[in-house]
Amino acid sequence: MKVRNVLLELDNIQGTVLNNRPMPYFGAYVAFSIEDATAARTMLKRLIPRITSCADWAAPKQHAWLNIAFTWEGLRRLGLSPDILEGFPVEFRQGMAARSAFLGDVGRSDPSLWDFPHGNNGFHAGLLVMASTAEGREEILDLGRHALDGLDGIEVTAHLSVGVPPTMREHFGFVDGISRPFIEGQGGEPLPGQGEPTKAGEFILGYENELGELAKGPGPEVLWRNGTYAAIRKIYQDVAAFRTYLRQSASNAAGEEKVAAKMMGRWRSGCPLALSPDVDDPTIVDDPQRNNAFAYYEDDLNGAKTPVGCHIRRVNPRDGLQDTMAYARLHQLLRRGAAYGPLLPEGVMADDGEDRGIVLALINANPGRQFEFVQSQWVNDGDFVSQGLRSDPIVGRRDRSDDFAFPDKPVRRRLTGLPDFTATRGGEHVFLPSISALKWLSQMQGNEA
Numbered sequence: 335m336k337v338r339n340v341l342l343e344l345d346n347i348q349g350t351v352l353n354n355r356p357m358p359y360f361g362a363y364v365a366f367s368i369e370d371a372t373a374a375r376t377m378l379k380r381l382i383p384r385i386t387s388c389a390d391w392a393a394p395k396q397h398a399w400l401n402i403a404f405t406w407e408g409l410r411r412l413g414l415s416p417d418i419l420e421g422f423p424v425e426f427r428q429g430m431a432a433r434s435a436f437l438g439d440v441g442r443s444d445p446s447l448w449d450f451p452h453g454n455n456g457f458h459a460g461l462l463v464m465a466s467t468a469e470g471r472e473e474i475l476d477l478g479r480h481a482l483d484g485l486d487g488i489e490v491t492a493h494l495s496v497g498v499p500p501t502m503r504e505h506f507g508f509v510d511g512i513s514r515p516f517i518e519g520q521g522g523e524p525l526p527g528q529g530e531p532t533k534a535g536e537f538i539l540g541y542e543n544e545l546g547e548l549a550k551g552p553g554p555e556v557l558w559r560n561g562t563y564a565a566i567r568k569i570y571q572d573v574a575a576f577r578t579y580l581r582q583s584a585s586n587a588a589g590e591e592k593v594a595a596k597m598m599g600r601w602r603s604g605c606p607l608a609l610s611p612d613v614d615d616p617t618i619v620d621d622p623q624r625n626n627a628f629a630y631y632e633d634d635l636n637g638a639k640t641p642v643g644c645h646i647r648r649v650n651p652r653d654g655l656q657d658t659m660a661y662a663r664l665h666q667l668l669r670r671g672a673a674y675g676p677l678l679p680e681g682v683m684a685d686d687g688e689d690r691g692i693v694l695a696l697i698n699a700n701p702g703r704q705f706e707f708v709q710s711q712w713v714n715d716g717d718f719v720s721q722g723l724r725s726d727p728i729v730g731r732r733d734r735s736d737d738f739a740f741p742d743k744p745v746r747r748r749l750t751g752l753p754d755f756t757a758t759r760g761g762e763h764v765f766l767p768s769i770s771a772l773k774w775l776s777q778m779q780g781n782e783a
């Protein structure tokens with residue numbers, strides 16, 4: 335496969351855009367509300383020297399990384415002029431709470447039930463702290479605190495610690511973080527299963543995208559070039575409900591594992607059903623040449639191995655939709671995810687009342703065409719794979735349909751009465767400006783053209 339030589343300005347792109355989190359990983363999200371533009375710009379000036387770029391990532395200060403993002407309301411309060419603000423994509427302008435009906439954030443995922451300050455309650459800027467040690471995280475958090483010294487009119491509204499648990503698995507027990515797109519200019523060669531390199535403009539503004547267009551933003555080039563968006567999703571996971579449902583759906587432990595695997599498209603070890611459909615083969619997982627080396631069209635179009643309605647095939651149908659109108663390359667996401675809350679101990683079937691879940695930062699240069707399309711059409715709807723109103727068995731809405739069907743031997747299997755295994759507890763479309771855009775924003779005099 336020929337990889338085009340695209341030169342990305344790595345010293346100007348925030349590090350989390352192109353780099354995977356360290357393992358193990360100690361992270362935090364800190365949300366700020368901005369009441370005073372001058373105070374916010376002062377904070378930004380203080381933080382900019384510590385913001386990690388992609389180029390800095392390999393040589394981190396204090397084994398920890400710091401990135402910063404703004405909601406549209408945050409950019410407005412920072413003093414960006416109305417004409418520039420109007421030029422941002424409608425999804426970013428409105429904010430995720432306003433789009434809840436479209437995104438399926440209904441019932442117990444309704445924004446009125448979201449955790450503070452999500453849902454237009456003071457999430458104006460967010461620090462993304464990433465570290466390879468707990469001390470590293472604390473050092474960066476201290477830095478954030480000091481950046482506020484003596485400032486009125488900018489306040490911390492929330493702080494959430496996240497990380498990868500010692501088991502290296504997310505709360506439902508699945509190994510995560512295996513599959514990701516290969517981006518032109520990131521360096522190296524794609525791994526088997528990553529397919530053709532994705533045009534950088536799908537994930538970073540200022541570069542050509544999959545439509546052959548320059549991905550752009552509003553206002554001066556310095557504001558948008560090398561910046562991007564992320565859809566932040568804070569999702570509560572009801573681990574007891576998930577375990578109980580597996581138990582009720584199978585007569586033994588092996589059967590439970592199979593049901594879990596059919597819902598996800600991978601065994602909980604991370605082994606893909608596509609490569610080992612009948613038994614788990616954890617040896618595949620540690621081999622990057624094999625753990626993602628599959629597609630669907632040639633030998634599994636009807637989902638006999640990987641069900642067409644399972645989580646990973648919905649969110650990334652790979653080549654499986656090529657006979658349809660959908661063009662999967664236009665709907666890709668770069669995932670940065672981490673767990674929050676304590677693990678429910680192994681074997682416990684009853685809920686312990688603790689808050690736990692996942693925080694996803696889904697990076698995309700076009701929030702409507704990428705995150706919102708995937709969430710509304712692929713996660714929450716089954717039409718695109720002839721599954722009617724059926725939604726994603728792991729994270730989909732349940733108010734329109736609550737069953738999941740997949741081919742099995744000797745007969746097709748249909749699971750019914752799937753409860754809500756998850757609930758959205760927060761969501762924000764944020765913008766991650768480039769390093770030069772951060773400098774530009776910090777030097778604005780207010781309402782600048």
Ligand code: HEM
Binds near residue numbers: 647
């Ligand atoms: C509780 C919520 C969720 C959990 C526990 C979860 C878990 C997982 C796991 C275990 C994998 C397979 C590992 C891998 O391929 O790296 C995966 C893949 C993926 N997930 Fe999720 N996920 C959740 C929500 C979401 C949401 C809301 C989206 C997007 C709207 C999403 C997008 C993806 C994508 C794009 C992949 C890669 C699929 C592939 O390339 O084959 N996930 N997820």
